Amino acid sequence: MLIAMLDQIDYEGYEESDNNLNAFIKESLFNQGLLDEVATTLNCVYELKFIEVENWNANWESSFEPIMLLHPETKNPFAFIRAGFHEPSTHVVHDLIITPKMSFGTGHHATTFQMMEQMSMIDFSGLQVIDFGTGTGLLAILAEKMGASSIEAIDNDDWSINNAIENIDANQCSNINIIKADTCQIDAFKADVILANINLNIILANLDNIINCGKSGTTILFSGILVEDEETICLSLKGKKLNINSVSSKNNWLLINCSIN
Numbered sequence: 001m002l003i004a005m006l007d008q009i010d011y012e013g014y015e016e017s018d019n020n021l022n023a024f025i026k027e028s029l030f031n032q033g034l035l036d037e038v039a040t041t042l043n044c045v046y047e048l049k050f051i052e053v054e055n056w057n058a059n060w061e062s063s064f065e066p067i068m069l070l071h072p073e074t075k076n077p078f079a080f081i082r083a084g085f086h087e088p089s090t091h092v093v094h095d096l097i098i099t100p101k102m103s104f105g106t107g108h109h110a111t112t113f114q115m116m117e118q119m120s121m122i123d124f125s126g127l128q129v130i131d132f133g134t135g136t137g138l139l140a141i142l143a144e145k146m147g148a149s150s151i152e153a154i155d156n157d158d159w160s161i162n163n164a165i166e167n168i169d170a171n172q173c174s175n176i177n178i179i180k181a182d183t184c185q186i187d188a189f190k191a192d193v194i195l196a197n198i199n200l201n202i203i204l205a206n207l208d209n210i211i212n213c214g215k216s217g218t219t220i221l222f223s224g225i226l227v228e229d230e231e232t233i234c235l236s237l238k239g240k241k242l243n244i245n246s247v248s249s250k251n252n253w254l255l256i257n258c259s260i261n
Helices: 002-007 032-042 056-063 110-119 138-145 158-170 200-205 207-212 227-239
Strands: 013-016 021-024 067-070 077-082 094-097 128-132 150-155 176-180 193-197 219-226 242-250 253-260
Touching: 002 021, 002 032, 067 110, 094 138, 110 138, 110 193, 110 219, 110 242, 110 253, 128 138, 138 150, 138 158, 138 176, 138 193, 150 158, 158 176, 200 207, 200 219, 200 227, 219 227, 227 242, 227 253
Parallel strands: 077 094, 128 150, 128 193, 150 176, 193 219
Antiparallel strands: 013 021, 067 077, 219 253, 242 253
């Protein structure tokens, strides 16, 4: 209830513990009178702290570590994901520059890592690809580097779209089209491969649209799904007559490789 009420008066970030809530708001938007009303309504007490201006990007740069992805079959270096301030790798097939900022998808998380592993075993040469929930644009960029002829990268978040555009430019990609949308629905475009690294609820809500964006033989990679939801997602996929080719997991996250009949 407290977070819901603070949302209404422009607070935009929260850290919860058992008995306390840290709530963050821009100083220019802070109104103590409104905060007092919330505190009185919910019988809360609070303390104020003004956070000094800090170079958060410098802190991120000092802690961000690049990732080396090995091909799951050959074990040879396949993709090196780094920020622009890291030295490039000369012993890898694909050297990718990804600055995440406020977006998801650096390869550190098990969901993205598994997607890249599965992609490494697909021949993308000349294929049409949809990246639904593109985030940083990492998977779309990798698809182009692997030979995809056209990629439709979809996201509904302005931060992610702007970040993806920056990363696309940094990697000198030219076959990626960014689309701002809540759903996976592209007219007159039938993908050979569809990448959906989002979450269970969004996948289930968009399942018909995802299938309609493919054709017979289209490969679909689903990730962002917890292991405990395997039965739910697999029943839904089978209900749509999709072929489940493989199911794997890493750190309690699923990767499902399926195809359209």
